[in-house]
Amino acid sequence: MKVPDTTALPRGPRPSAATVAAVLAAVFVDEPKGVEVVERVTSIYESTFGLEIVTCRFATGTRRVLLKYGAPQHANVSSADHRGGLVREAAVYDSLLDRLPVRTPQLFGSVRLADGRACLVLEYLEGAHRLQHSSDLKAYERAARWLGEFHATAALELRPALWPGRLAGGSTIPTYDLEYYTSWAARTREAQAQLCGQNMWLSELCDRSSDAMAPLVEQPRTLIHGEFYPSNILCHGTDVCPVDWETAAMAPGEIDLAMLTSGWIGSARDNLENAYIAARWPEPACDQVSRLQHVLAAARIYECLRWLGDAHEREFKVRIDVLDVLRVAGRAVGVLA
Template sequence: MATFSWHLPDTRRLEAGLARAFNTNAKSGLKVLKRELSPYSTTFPCEIVTCRLPGNKKTDVFCKYSAGIEYTGFGHRGGPAYELAVYREVLQPIGVSAPVCYGGQVDPKSGEAWLALEYLPDALGVGKLYRSGAMVEAARWIGRLHRLTEIRRTVPGTGWLKAYTRQYYMGWVRRVLKSSSSLPRRLPWLEAVCSRAGDLLAPLLVQPLSIVHGEYYPHNVLYHRERVYPVDWESAARAAGEIDLASLTENWSAEITRTCIAAYQQERWPEGVPAGFIRRLLAARLYFCFRWLGDYEDWSRCPALPDRLRRLRRLGRELGVL
């Protein structure tokens, strides 16, 4: 995407906003020295901003902007304004490891938003450091979050969070059926799985639910100095925690998947794994098949379409539909 199409704040406005975030005076205390687009891929444009703070101290800040982008993924994503609220009202009160959120701003008229986060130099996605145990640590991290945020131990003041309801799940199923019409021929097995989707996804609605990341893939989970730092929280919601475990372990080897599942179970349920866990995990994997296939109206533009269809068909067999 070309940078000229983005509506980024000019440097003067950015300095003023960062001065408020750092509780200092923009005229005498904070100066933006450099702005460069981040190589980190995300739905919304991001910059690494180098600032000079009072006392001539320099620091790098990771800034994310809504920039006029209105993509919500059919209501799945909430954007930088939503993510700012997740940092402030969910992650910070709980005290889990996450990039420090210095602050941000939402324009009450336009809805344009930005947030400033701690920049973690040399951090890598946990998938690139799996031999160092980063994937297992990510499983433990998300297990702890789910344990701390189960509805019966809910974080106060988070009623604004999105919730994955039956209507939400079935919306993806309907979009998959509609998109499948772009194929040159019908897939009877796909229609069979979709016709049973309501029952197959029902375990994801069983209480207790937790606060989930929503796209807890290894590239969204950074590992820095032997600590886990999940990023990109615009898809956070109230849902079944198994959804995050399913995304973390998608397409990984059986050995790594088993190790991550064991670490997650031990962290989330130290008193013992509840009945139905495997069934919910399979339902979560099924949901992601619908989620990503349903993102494209024209499947000729869907990346990895054959792999996603094969995965969906395999799950249909595992769940006894095919």
């Protein structure tokens, strides 16, 4: 997988010093002596969303927070409903993540700027780095274990009897169904007409997308991150701290696992999958591994079609493995010869 090329993605203007001061004052309204902005530095991880590391002086001392700014005119909200923008991300923190015993950066608050953009004020984890910058398989295995535990806990804690099914503010979280999955086949055919013409098997896979992704519909749903790529996972010591929750949805957990293991092959990928299985199902049924592989193949088809069919993803540089992954997965679910 290549590094994202985000130079063409829309971002709003850098907020003024007065705007940042007003945001912090609104979020930390209970601070007895207010908040003083000491320094502002653009984060190296800024992409679709503006990201600023802001050093603040509080009555108790100085610390840094992360300000995350939405794109102008809601350009970050997808018509396919898999990206809900920062408003949905804030609601996911407030309504879902706060209910679960998981480590994620704390959301201190959210504010709507005068130009309509949302702004989140988040905990800044000193010394953390993105998993994508690590070559240590053990770090990836920790992420796989975190993911398995997260999916198991979310499936239990967010079942209908315990969770009303709505996010803060009355909005809803997407629930993936067959119509949603197959929409990506149609988007791929439209966006990649030349590629489909050059690879008839890809056109066939799009034609049979209902069969190809049926295993996902048959699986129990849990809360998923929705883009559980290494670029969205912070390593803070030995803690795993996923960020960027705007794509959270109710769907099979294997989708997140397919994204985490994208680009891995052979025994290394097996190790990640086994770490996930051990964390999610401490005493798995004897056929759990074979079932997982079947569902994972369908999840990889979805992940690749979403990559090919999403206008946002096409801003990324070419993923050289995507056709190979699709073809192998298509054979695994029985829709390609």
